[in-house]
Amino acid sequence: MAVDRTGSGDERGHAVPGTTISDMLGTIGTGAYLVDARSCVVAVNAEGERSLGRAAAELVGQDAHDLLHRNARGETFPRTQCRMRPAFMAGRPLHQTAAEWFERGDGSLLPVSWTIVPCGWGERDTTLVLFTPRDDPAALAGQPSDDGTLNELERLALLAEVTTQLTSTLSVDEALQRLLSLVLPRLADWAVIDLINEHGEVWRNTVAHVENGTLTHHRGLEGPMTPVSPASQMPLSRALRGVASTITEPRVYEGSLDTGIAVEQHRLFETTNMHSAAIAPIRGLRDVLGALTLGRAERPEKFSAADLALVEDITRRAGLALxxxxxYQRQRKVAETMQRYLLPQLPRVEGLDMTARYLPAPDASHVGGDWYDAFPLTDHATALAIGDVSGHDLDAAAGMAQVRNVLRAYAWSQKEPPSRVVERVDRAVLSITDVPMATLVYGTVALRDDGAWELEWTNAGHPPPLLITREGVTRYLAGGNGMLLGTGTHPPRADTSDVLPPGSTLLLYTDGLIESPRHSIDDGLERLRRQAAALVHHPLEVFTDELLSRVRPAENDDDIALLALRLGTRP
Structure with missing residues (x-):
C-alpha cells in the first residue's frame, strides 16, 4: 500500500482517529481501491495493484473511469454510460455481475465482477470498489448458492461494509445499530448482541429482527443476564469467555440447564422460533466484549461452517470498533470530569439569579481552556469572569486553572477597578504561569443605593457580553476593549460601567458558541442576539439550555463556557 492517510474524524460518521486507509484495505482479501466524489483514486490495496498490473503511484490521483473502465473491445466509453455512476451519485451500494472490463497496466483487459460500497473517510465522501477477476477460480457466480449462503464477492463486500461502517463512528450505540443493519436480513432473521461491561456484568443489549422491512427490537428479551460461569460448556457461555464460536440449535438448550445464561437462551429460542444459530465472541484488543448471535427462523437453511467463519470475521471487526x-468514551468522560472539577460552584447572591454551563469539545482529546467564575468581593460586589486560554489539551485546562486562581487572588486582595486587576493578571501570565495567550472579560456587579444594579468591566480580547432586557431589547456591551493576555506589551486598559435594568439578563460566553467554519463571527453574534431575545421570558435555567441548543454550531469543534445572570432587587 503506497498511500497511508490517518483518519481524523468524530462520532458523527467520519473515520476513527488512528485508523488508516491501509488498515481498512489491508483486511480485504480481494482487489480494492477507494475513490473520492470526483472518481479519483485515493488508495489501492496490494491485491488491487497485482490484479491491475499497476503500482499505487500510477493509480492514486487518477480518474478511475478514464484510467480503468473499458468495453469488451478495449475502448473507453462515456462517463454517462458507466454503471457505477448512478450508485456513486445516490450513495448506495451496488453489486455488478454482468461482464465488465478494466484495463491493466500492460494494456490487456481484465474481466471483472465488482461491488461498490459508499463510505466516509475523514472529511471526504468516498466509495470503496471491490473487484474480482471473472476468470479467477476463486470467484464464484454472482447469484447466491443453492443453500442460500452468500457468494465470495458478496462476503467480501459485506466485510468491507462492516469495516467502513463500524470504524467511522465513535459511538457504541451507533456502531451496534450499524452492525444490525448490515447482518439483518442479509445473513439471518434474528440478531442478538450480549455485551460485558467494565465490571464483568453481562447485559443482553439487543434482540432484533426485521419485520415488514423495519428493524424491530424484542424488548422483553433484553436486559441484565447472570454472570458468565467459568465451567459452563453451553455455546453462549463459551463465546462470552472467548473460548469458541459455535453453530447451535434449540435442542442444545433443552433439558438440564447449568446457568442463568442457558435459561435465557432457552427462552430466546422458544420465543423467536430460531432453528439454527451462529454464536461468535466479540473480542477487543485485551478482553472479550460480548458475543453476537445470529439466528434463522423463517429461512429454512441452517448455518454452515462457511457462515460461521464469516460471522467470526464480522465480530473481529466489530470488536475493534467497539x-x-x-x-473514546472513557477518555471523554475523564476529560469532561476533570474540566468540570476545575470549574467553580456559583455563589448565592441576593437579588441575582446565576447559572453556568460548560460543554466539552466533541473530540475527547480537546479538554479545552474555556472557563467561567463568579465570587463575592469584600465590598459586597460580585466578581464575574469568562475566559479562554489558547489550546485544546491538558495544558490549556491547567492554564485555565492558573489564570482563574491568579485573577481571584488579585481581585480579592486589591480593591481596584477591573482594568487594574486584569493588568496585574496580564503580567502574571508571563511570569508565573505556563499560559501562552488568553482572552478574558472581568467585571464586578453591585447594587447601588437607588436599587439599580451597576456593572463595571474590562475586556481583554474576548467576545462582548450580551445584555437582554425583560422586554427582549438586546445590545452587546462593547466598551472597555483591550488586548488579549500574554502578548508581553502590557497596554493600559480601560473600564466601562453600565446600569443594568431590573429583570434584565446578562450573558457572558466563549467563542465556541458563535464561531463556525460555515459563517462569520458577525453572523454568529447576530444569531445569538436574536435567539436570546426570543427566549428571555423563560426561567434562567431554561433560557440557558434552550439557547445552547439553538445557537451552538452543529459542526462546533470547540468547548463552550457560558455564565448567565438575571438581575432583580434586594428585598
Missing amino acids: DNARL
Whole structure:
C-alpha cells in the first residue's frame, strides 16, 4: 500500500482517529481501491495493484473511469454510460455481475465482477470498489448458492461494509445499530448482541429482527443476564469467555440447564422460533466484549461452517470498533470530569439569579481552556469572569486553572477597578504561569443605593457580553476593549460601567458558541442576539439550555463556557 492517510474524524460518521486507509484495505482479501466524489483514486490495496498490473503511484490521483473502465473491445466509453455512476451519485451500494472490463497496466483487459460500497473517510465522501477477476477460480457466480449462503464477492463486500461502517463512528450505540443493519436480513432473521461491561456484568443489549422491512427490537428479551460461569460448556457461555464460536440449535438448550445464561437462551429460542444459530465472541484488543448471535427462523437453511467463519470475521471487526468507541468514551468522560472539577460552584447572591454551563469539545482529546467564575468581593460586589486560554489539551485546562486562581487572588486582595486587576493578571501570565495567550472579560456587579444594579468591566480580547432586557431589547456591551493576555506589551486598559435594568439578563460566553467554519463571527453574534431575545421570558435555567441548543454550531469543534445572570432587587 503506497498511500497511508490517518483518519481524523468524530462520532458523527467520519473515520476513527488512528485508523488508516491501509488498515481498512489491508483486511480485504480481494482487489480494492477507494475513490473520492470526483472518481479519483485515493488508495489501492496490494491485491488491487497485482490484479491491475499497476503500482499505487500510477493509480492514486487518477480518474478511475478514464484510467480503468473499458468495453469488451478495449475502448473507453462515456462517463454517462458507466454503471457505477448512478450508485456513486445516490450513495448506495451496488453489486455488478454482468461482464465488465478494466484495463491493466500492460494494456490487456481484465474481466471483472465488482461491488461498490459508499463510505466516509475523514472529511471526504468516498466509495470503496471491490473487484474480482471473472476468470479467477476463486470467484464464484454472482447469484447466491443453492443453500442460500452468500457468494465470495458478496462476503467480501459485506466485510468491507462492516469495516467502513463500524470504524467511522465513535459511538457504541451507533456502531451496534450499524452492525444490525448490515447482518439483518442479509445473513439471518434474528440478531442478538450480549455485551460485558467494565465490571464483568453481562447485559443482553439487543434482540432484533426485521419485520415488514423495519428493524424491530424484542424488548422483553433484553436486559441484565447472570454472570458468565467459568465451567459452563453451553455455546453462549463459551463465546462470552472467548473460548469458541459455535453453530447451535434449540435442542442444545433443552433439558438440564447449568446457568442463568442457558435459561435465557432457552427462552430466546422458544420465543423467536430460531432453528439454527451462529454464536461468535466479540473480542477487543485485551478482553472479550460480548458475543453476537445470529439466528434463522423463517429461512429454512441452517448455518454452515462457511457462515460461521464469516460471522467470526464480522465480530473481529466489530470488536475493534467497539474497543475504539469505548476507549473514546472513557477518555471523554475523564476529560469532561476533570474540566468540570476545575470549574467553580456559583455563589448565592441576593437579588441575582446565576447559572453556568460548560460543554466539552466533541473530540475527547480537546479538554479545552474555556472557563467561567463568579465570587463575592469584600465590598459586597460580585466578581464575574469568562475566559479562554489558547489550546485544546491538558495544558490549556491547567492554564485555565492558573489564570482563574491568579485573577481571584488579585481581585480579592486589591480593591481596584477591573482594568487594574486584569493588568496585574496580564503580567502574571508571563511570569508565573505556563499560559501562552488568553482572552478574558472581568467585571464586578453591585447594587447601588437607588436599587439599580451597576456593572463595571474590562475586556481583554474576548467576545462582548450580551445584555437582554425583560422586554427582549438586546445590545452587546462593547466598551472597555483591550488586548488579549500574554502578548508581553502590557497596554493600559480601560473600564466601562453600565446600569443594568431590573429583570434584565446578562450573558457572558466563549467563542465556541458563535464561531463556525460555515459563517462569520458577525453572523454568529447576530444569531445569538436574536435567539436570546426570543427566549428571555423563560426561567434562567431554561433560557440557558434552550439557547445552547439553538445557537451552538452543529459542526462546533470547540468547548463552550457560558455564565448567565438575571438581575432583580434586594428585598
